[in-house]
Every structure is written in C-alpha cells, then in structure tokens.
Amino acid sequence: MTQGGYFHSVRLDLDKCKGCTNCIKRCPVEAIRVREGKAQIMEERCIDCGECVRVCPNHAKYVVTDGLDRLQQFRYRIALPAPAFYGQFRPDVPPGAVLAALMAVGFDGVFEVAVAAEAVTLATRAYLERGMPRAARPLISSACPAVIRLMQVRFPTLLPHIIPIESPMEMAARLAREEKAREWGVNPREIGAFFITPCAAKVTAAKQPEGSLVSSVDGVLSMSTMYAEVLRRLADVNPGTELHRSSGAGIGWGMAGGEGRALGTGTVLAVDGIHNVVAVLEEVERGTLSDVDFVEAQACVGGCIGGPLTVQNPFISRVRMRRLVEEFGRRSPGVDEAEVRRRFRQGFFDMAKTIKPRPVLRLDEDVTRAIRKMDRLEKTLARLPGLDCGACGSPTCRALAEDIVRERAFETDCIFQLREQLEELAERMVQLSRIVPPALSRDKASGGGGGGEPEDRD
Amino acid sequence: MLEFEVRGLDFAAVGEASGTIKRTLQQVGMDASLVRRVAVCAFEVETNIVIHAHRGVVRARISPRQVVVEGEDEGPGIPDLEAAMREGFSTAPAYIREMGFGAGMGFSNMRRCADHMEVSTQVGKGTRVRLVIEASGS
Structure with a gap:
C-alpha cells in the first residue's frame, strides 16, 4: 500500500x-x-x-507488516530472524531452539541475520581499509533505516558520511536465497525470504529501500507475532545445533554498541534513541568529532532490542543478549572472511544507488519566497506564548508559526491568542455598551453623567 | 534577521544560536555548502563570546545571495588582534581548554569559511565581528 x-x-x-x-x-x-x-x-x-x-x-x-498467509505465495520459504529475536526468550532457550521452532511454523529453511551481520562487519572492515577522504569522517553506519531517513530529512549534508554497504537484513536475504537455491537445487525465484522485524523502519526499508533498487526481502513479519508462534512450538522441537551458525559478534548487532564492538577497529561512537541520534548528528555536522572514526547510530533506545515490535523489555533482553554474545563469542564466525573480502571487491555488498536528500522541511522551493516566509514565521512566533503546550495541535509554538506560514493553521488556533483576542473583543463590547445614543440620553448638556462638572458649583 | 543573546561562560548554551541559524537556513532552502559555512562562522562567533566576553549578541541577516553573521559583545576586547588571528593562538584559560574549547582556531575557522571578515575591537569595551558568506556562484 x-x-x-x-x-x-x-x-x-x-x-x-x-x-x-x-x-x-x-x-x-x-x-x-x-x-x-x-x-x-x-x-x-x-x-x-x-x-x-x-x-x-x-x-x-x-x-503494518505482512501476514503469515503471505508464506503461501512462495514454493519455498526462508525465515530471516533479526539478532534481537534471540533476546526475546527466556535464558534457557538457546538460539538453536528458537530457529528449530521457527522452522516448525512453516519455513523450509532459516538464515540468521546475525550471520549476514558478521559478513557486513567484514565488508565494512575492508571498506575502512581503503582509506577515506577526511571530509567524510566520521563514517556513519547504514544499518538503521530510520536513521538514514532522518538524515535525508534533517541532515542532508551528512549523507556522504554513510557507509555505502547494504544492511544485514538486505544481505541476509541475498545470501539466504543464494545458499538455499544451491542447496536445494531450486530456482531462486521460487524462494520467499521473510525477515522477522523488531521495528517499523525495516518494514519500510524492505518495501521501499533507499540504498537499493529492489529489496531482496519478500516479506516482513512482526517480531511480536513470530514470538507467539515460536513460543507455542518450543516444547515440541528438538533444538538441533546445526541451525545456529552465528557467533557472538553477529548476535551483538541486536543491541546498541554491538555493531561497533564487532568492527573492533578505530574509535567508535555508539548512540541510541532517535533524539540522542539527532544531538550527535548535530555535532557531526558542526565538525567537532574529528577524533571519531565511526558512528553507530540506532533510532531505538537499546538498539534493535528496543524496537517497537519487540515483546521483551529492552533492558531485560540486553542481559540475555550479552550472555549470548559471551557464550558464542569465541566460536568461529558463520561466514568465511576470504570469501566475504573477495565478494566485497566484486561489489556484492555495495548499495546500488546513492541516498538522496528529501528536503521536505523547506518553506518554499524559491529561496526568496522562503526567506519572506521565514520572516513572517519569526514575527508570528514572537506573538505566540512560547509555552509549546500543543493545544493547537502543532508540537511547538515554532511549528505552529510554521504551519501558519504554510497556510495550514491560523493564529487563533493558539488558545492564548484566541483568549487575548476575545478579551479585546469583550473590552470593545463593554465600551460599545457604554455609549448611549443621543436619542436616549435625557440630559445632553451634562455630557452623560456629569463627571466633567465642577463639584463646587453650589 | 535572527538575533540571539549570548552570556559569557554559559557553555551549556553553546551551539544554540548557531544551531538555530543552521536550521533556519536549511528550512529556507539555502545551498548545503553555504549552510555549513554559515554554521561554522556562527558557532565560532558564539563560542568566542561565551569564552571571552561578559555578554553579547549574535545576529544573522539572510538574503538569497548572502548571509551576514555578526557578533557584538561587551567584554575585555582583544589587545593584540594580529596575534589573535594566528592559527593556534589562544588566550583562553586552562579550564576552558580542558572542556575542548579555546584551541585558537576560532578566527582561522571564520576566515576559512567567510568570504569577507571585519573585526573591530576596543580593549576594555568589547569586540565586533562581521562576516559575509556568499552563496556559491554569485
């Protein structure tokens, strides 16, 4: 839609x-x-x-996510669980059991996004080794699609800082389809790749990608829905170990700071929570972060485990995620480094298109007209009370002033402005009511009350 | 025109004036490179007032072809203007340097980003800075 x-x-x-x-x-x-x-x-x-x-x-x-009925549209189905999915379950439920239960929901295969995250980490390392122009420092991760779109709208000058490597979600879909088509000897087009998402941002990224022409993700399932589906089947599955391939580095991507830790090189600034991200990007824009090589920015507090479609409290999932990272930290990665590097050189991980600004905050397409509107905006703002109460329906007084200039609101939408105008009107009404028409006033000479007469007349 | 009052040593507020100026220019639809240069200039003007002066104002006059950034403060003034212009020269005390300010890059950053720069100062009274940043291609 x-x-x-x-x-x-x-x-x-x-x-x-x-x-x-x-x-x-x-x-x-x-x-x-x-x-x-x-x-x-x-x-x-x-x-x-x-x-x-x-x-x-x-x-x-x-x-809006896809329903499970979408699975029926494909002959073969692969589930792509985001790393944060593992953090939703009790500590005695290993990733292997979660994946086995996922299969039981109706998938022919699973491919962990954590494995793709490991590949993206290796590709990013290879990208950093190429050496960057100083102007594009610090580099900014491309993993969180909400941050990418925030930058398109509010930080267009920073878009060249984004590492032009596809996200783990996108790479998981590509790698999974390739691997399973080979393994099963089937046409890749008959395979549907279904991402299990912790958030809304990735749904949009799959339906309408900013960095690629078409997403390889065929369907996006809500993590909360899939949590319930998996939970129901956990008791009946045999938690095989062969399904779980990812190491701690890949699993760690599911929480804030994990991507930077996996990268393990350079000075990393990790920021989570969209309002905190705004504050850090403002610093980047000001050029004060020359000591930072890489910014890992995530829109949700806690990272993906804090996504709006997760079921577990992010602070509780974080404890579980940390335990998993530690437990599987030392095992060999789920991907082959030499292979990833070879394919990185071939451009397999590259974004297919440049991310463009979306200048939707502009007051007018014409600069001269925009400046005139800005002038009016400032003058309007000066008349507003500055309480940012929101009663007018706009988030701040400034936003209301902007809406007025854009002809989407009126000054009287402000209840304080309205009250002031009512007061003026009421005063005027009182004044008007005091005026007595000449035909009704009996003593014209006294000037309507005699207030002007000297008192010592008698 | 945008105008902001800036108080000396109010480090928490550093970036407010320049941030608002930057957002305003973006909203007006000014070219990205101009916005960046104006933002740097405004930030340096603002920071200088916070570090050195008692109080001051930062102003930005916006027109389609250029932006004028002005800083006017009541403060100690600059006794040796020529030295102050040199990169790395700073009279900021140690505690301010520890906060990451006062590296002596203020005026050189302004000169790098502005097309025209005027500084007038009176010791014991204050300093006035006027920077003109032209839109590229004009």
Whole structure:
C-alpha cells in the first residue's frame, strides 16, 4: 500500500486516537499534527521510526507488516530472524531452539541475520581499509533505516558520511536465497525470504529501500507475532545445533554498541534513541568529532532490542543478549572472511544507488519566497506564548508559526491568542455598551453623567 | 534577521544560536555548502563570546545571495588582534581548554569559511565581528 507515492509502515487507527498530544511532541521530524480531534501523519515527512507507536497511550499507532498467509505465495520459504529475536526468550532457550521452532511454523529453511551481520562487519572492515577522504569522517553506519531517513530529512549534508554497504537484513536475504537455491537445487525465484522485524523502519526499508533498487526481502513479519508462534512450538522441537551458525559478534548487532564492538577497529561512537541520534548528528555536522572514526547510530533506545515490535523489555533482553554474545563469542564466525573480502571487491555488498536528500522541511522551493516566509514565521512566533503546550495541535509554538506560514493553521488556533483576542473583543463590547445614543440620553448638556462638572458649583 | 543573546561562560548554551541559524537556513532552502559555512562562522562567533566576553549578541541577516553573521559583545576586547588571528593562538584559560574549547582556531575557522571578515575591537569595551558568506556562484 502506497500513500502519496511514499510507502509508510507506521499507520494510524482513527477509532483509537483520542487526539492527545503525546505523539506530536515526540516525533523527531515534527510530522504529526492533531486536527479535528485526531492525529494526522504528514506522509512526506514521516521517517517510520516508530517513536509514535511507542509513546501512544491509546495504541492508535500501529505498524503494518505482512501476514503469515503471505508464506503461501512462495514454493519455498526462508525465515530471516533479526539478532534481537534471540533476546526475546527466556535464558534457557538457546538460539538453536528458537530457529528449530521457527522452522516448525512453516519455513523450509532459516538464515540468521546475525550471520549476514558478521559478513557486513567484514565488508565494512575492508571498506575502512581503503582509506577515506577526511571530509567524510566520521563514517556513519547504514544499518538503521530510520536513521538514514532522518538524515535525508534533517541532515542532508551528512549523507556522504554513510557507509555505502547494504544492511544485514538486505544481505541476509541475498545470501539466504543464494545458499538455499544451491542447496536445494531450486530456482531462486521460487524462494520467499521473510525477515522477522523488531521495528517499523525495516518494514519500510524492505518495501521501499533507499540504498537499493529492489529489496531482496519478500516479506516482513512482526517480531511480536513470530514470538507467539515460536513460543507455542518450543516444547515440541528438538533444538538441533546445526541451525545456529552465528557467533557472538553477529548476535551483538541486536543491541546498541554491538555493531561497533564487532568492527573492533578505530574509535567508535555508539548512540541510541532517535533524539540522542539527532544531538550527535548535530555535532557531526558542526565538525567537532574529528577524533571519531565511526558512528553507530540506532533510532531505538537499546538498539534493535528496543524496537517497537519487540515483546521483551529492552533492558531485560540486553542481559540475555550479552550472555549470548559471551557464550558464542569465541566460536568461529558463520561466514568465511576470504570469501566475504573477495565478494566485497566484486561489489556484492555495495548499495546500488546513492541516498538522496528529501528536503521536505523547506518553506518554499524559491529561496526568496522562503526567506519572506521565514520572516513572517519569526514575527508570528514572537506573538505566540512560547509555552509549546500543543493545544493547537502543532508540537511547538515554532511549528505552529510554521504551519501558519504554510497556510495550514491560523493564529487563533493558539488558545492564548484566541483568549487575548476575545478579551479585546469583550473590552470593545463593554465600551460599545457604554455609549448611549443621543436619542436616549435625557440630559445632553451634562455630557452623560456629569463627571466633567465642577463639584463646587453650589 | 535572527538575533540571539549570548552570556559569557554559559557553555551549556553553546551551539544554540548557531544551531538555530543552521536550521533556519536549511528550512529556507539555502545551498548545503553555504549552510555549513554559515554554521561554522556562527558557532565560532558564539563560542568566542561565551569564552571571552561578559555578554553579547549574535545576529544573522539572510538574503538569497548572502548571509551576514555578526557578533557584538561587551567584554575585555582583544589587545593584540594580529596575534589573535594566528592559527593556534589562544588566550583562553586552562579550564576552558580542558572542556575542548579555546584551541585558537576560532578566527582561522571564520576566515576559512567567510568570504569577507571585519573585526573591530576596543580593549576594555568589547569586540565586533562581521562576516559575509556568499552563496556559491554569485
């Protein structure tokens, strides 16, 4: 489903929305307004980060994923669980058991995204060894699609800093299809690759990729749905060890800091939580981080384990993830380094297209007109109370001023402005009511009350 | 025109003026390289006031072809302007350097990013900086 030419995985359930201001205040790109008692997502701005899904107290925001019925459209099916999936289960459930239970749901094979993450780590190392122009430092990870889209909208000048290597999700789909087609001796087109996602951002990335022409992911399943499916089958499966190939380095990608740790080279700055990411990117833009080589930025607090489609508290999953990283840290990686390097040189890991800016925050396409609007915006803003109460339906007074200039709102949408105008009107009404028409006033000479008369007349 | 009051030693607020100027220019749709250069200039002007002066203002005048960034402060002034212009020259005390400020790159960064720079200073009174950043191709 595409709306206005841009696919969005984050949607609004109008019946559940009460028109409160929780979501408008938290959106990192100010893409939500409340109008006529309901939230409205501005399609052109939304980056599908899922922040509003998390903060909505009425669960009116939801994430569109594929249903399990989509599996029927493919002759052969592979599940691609994100590393964060392992952190959802009790500590006595090993990854091998999770994968075996996944097979039982109706897949012919599994391919861990953690394995693809190991390959991406090796490819990134090879990329860093090439040596970078100083202007593009620090390099920024391409793994979190919400961060990529945030940069398209708010930090277009930083787009050249993004490492042009595909994400583990995308690489997992490619590697899985290739491997299974060979293994099973079948046509790769008959294989459906299904990613099990912790978030909305990756749904959008699969349906409408920014770095590749077409995604290799055929379907995206919600982690919370798959958690329930797996849980039901855990008791009946035999946790074989052959399904689980990933090492601690790949599993660690599921939590904040894991990608940088796996990389193991250079100075890494790891930041998680979309508002923290904004603050760090502002520093990068200012050029103050020359001592940092690599920025690992993730939109969700805690990394992917904090995704809006996860079921477990991210701090609890983090403990479990850390244990897994330690337990499988020393075993050999699930991919062959020489092979990854060879294919990296052939361009197998490269993004197929450059990520372009989306200048949706611009006031006008014409700079002169935009400057005039900005002037009006500043003057309007000066008249607003500066309380950022959100009662007008815009997230801040500044956003309201912007909406007014864009002719999407009125100054009287501000309840304080409205009250002031009402007050003025009321005063004027009182004044008007005091005026007595000449035909009704009995004593014209006294000037209507005699207030002007000297008191010592008698 | 955008105008911001800046207080001396208010390090927590460093970046507020330049950040707002940067966002404004982006919203107006100015060329990315111009935005970057203006942001650097505004940041250096702002930081100089915080490090050295008692109080001051940072202003940005925006027109389609150029942006003028001005800083005006009440402060000690600069006794040796020529030395202050040299890269790496700094009179910032040690505790400010420890915070990562005062590396003596302020004026050289401004000169690198601005097309025109004027500095007038009066010891014991204050300093005025005016920077003109032209849009490329104009």
